[in-house]
Amino acid sequence: MITEADVLKALSNVDDPDFGKDIVTLNMVKDVKVEGKQVSFTVELTTPACPMKDMIHKACVNAVKIFIDKEAEVNVTMTARVLGARSADGSDVLPHVKNIIAVGSGKGGVGKSTVATNLAIALAKEGAKVGLMDADIYGPSAPLMFGVQGERPMMRDVDGKGYIEPIERFGVKMMSIGLLVDEKQAVIWRGPMATSALKQFVTDVYWGELDYLIIDLPPGTGDIHLTLVQTIPITGAVIVTTPQNIAMADAKKAMMMFKNANISVPILGVVENMAYFTPAELPENKYYIFGKDGGKSLAEQFEVPFLGEVPLVQSIREGADRGFPAVLNDEPISLNAFTEIAKKVARNVAMRNANLDPTKVMTIGV
Ligand SMILES: Nc1ncnc2c1ncn2[C@@H]1O[C@H](COP(=O)(O)OP(=O)(O)OP(=O)(O)O)[C@@H](O)[C@H]1O
Ligand SMILES: [Mg+2]
Missing domain, CATH: 3.30.300.130 (Fe-S cluster assembly (FSCA))
Structure with missing residues (x-):
């Protein structure tokens, strides 16, 4: 028996x-x-x-x-059952979001939005409840990458307050400031306008229950970033870099920002994007155009996890441009890269929550 x-x-x-x-x-x-x-x-x-x-x-x-x-x-x-590490002191702006993951880099154009989008979709494909917030006020790219340009989000009334409803696509709830304002209008915003728009944007979107909210950060380490870490308790940050020295120098700045004592956002790991070029007709050939293993050595130097490499392939760029991200294709090279990164991120989030206190929202002035 x-x-x-x-x-x-x-x-x-x-x-x-x-x-x-x-x-x-x-x-x-x-x-x-x-x-x-x-x-x-x-x-x-x-x-x-x-x-x-x-x-x-x-x-x-x-x-x-x-x-x-x-x-x-x-x-x-x-x-x-995804667990979150959120503070119970009532300061939480997004209490129903278990984990908030910021994707940043320092340098522009290294593939933050590409990684953020494919990461969000890969996590949703695994069965998690996922949102993606495009925080790039000056150059929002999520509407294009999700193929929802020109769509306008709906409003929803919750207890007498109006909220913006994210657009659901590929199993991910997506919201971008690009869906709310005319791009030409955002470009002329000065610093304070941009930060106040972003603050409002963060608190006025109705995300509902989420396991993971991915935030696609704009390039740099400036006001917008400070506003975000002041407003939202970020569970951890994913740093994207190419292997090129100039990109890694900026990635270091981004890591220093997250590690700053007043900010103290744990780094979940480094993604090396455009790690090598592979032509579709010769998938065995790898050309290290921007140098080799830069992201890996950066991760080692900062003693943070290395999350994986994403090759430079035409289909990733095409997927972004036609609103159907590469992780939705069956092409193994990009599918495997993004799926593996997503799993490592999820695992590192769980370990972070088991070992560290919730991230505190910054209270000092900028
Ligand atoms: N692994 C890749 N293979 C091919 N193309 C890529 C890859 N990663 C990114 N790209 C392309 O490179 C361009 C820049 O990528 P992306 O917009 O994701 O960068 P970013 O870091 O978000 O830029 P920004 O700083 O402007 O926000 C896009 O056209 C994208 O499709
Ligand atoms: Mg971007």
Whole structure:
């Protein structure tokens, strides 16, 4: 006779390597049921994009067979509940958003928006509730990348207050200031107007419940960035760079900004974009146009995780321009790169939340 206690005991031999504890201690095992030799239970991961999902699944089946009965019929349901680390002091502007991930770089044109968009869609494809906020007031690119240029968002009334409803596309709730104002109008905004527009934009969008809100930052490390970190408790930052020295110098500035004692946003890792060029007809050939392994060495230097490299391929640029991001295509080169990065980001967010306090919103003046 197999009992539920036997099953839990067997499963206490399965570790979640990220947390260094077994899945029973971590309270990840739910709904254990036993009928004769049929054993079923649910394993609740900290993210649907868990890179170790298959490995943990296999280890659970093996544990029951090895420690209890090799003829047991094991049925494991893998689910996920994303946790957030948000402060409970009421200062939170987006209380229903569990994790806020800022994508920044310092340098312009290195592929922040491309990475942010594909990252958001990749996380949604894994089953997470995801939003993307395009915070680039002067050069919003999300409307083009999501193929919703010219669309106007709807309004929604919540408890007497009007909110802007994000546009839902590819499983992601997207909002861009480019959907609200005429581009020509935004370009002439001076600093204070831009920051106040952004503040309002942050608090007036109705995101609903989200596991991850990705923020596509504008280039640089200026006012807009300070406003954002003052207004929103950012869970962590993803830094995008190309391997070129000039891009890495700016990426360093961005990292210094996030690490600044008054800001203190943990860095989830570095993405090396345009890591090498690969022609579609010769996918085995790699040309290191901008240098090799720059992002990797930057990550090492700052002792932050390296999240992966994205090659320079024509289909990524085309996907962005025709409003159908590359991660939606089946072309393995970009699909794999972005999916792997998304999984690493999700994993690093879960680990960050387990190990660090919630990010505090900055209270000092600029
Ligand atoms: N890996 C890639 N392969 C091919 N093209 C790419 C890749 N990454 C980005 N691009 C292209 O490079 C251009 C700049 O990318 P993107 O707009 O994402 O950069 P950005 O850092 O957000 O720029 P900005 O600083 O203006 O916000 C776009 O045309 C985009 O399609
Ligand atoms: Mg951009």
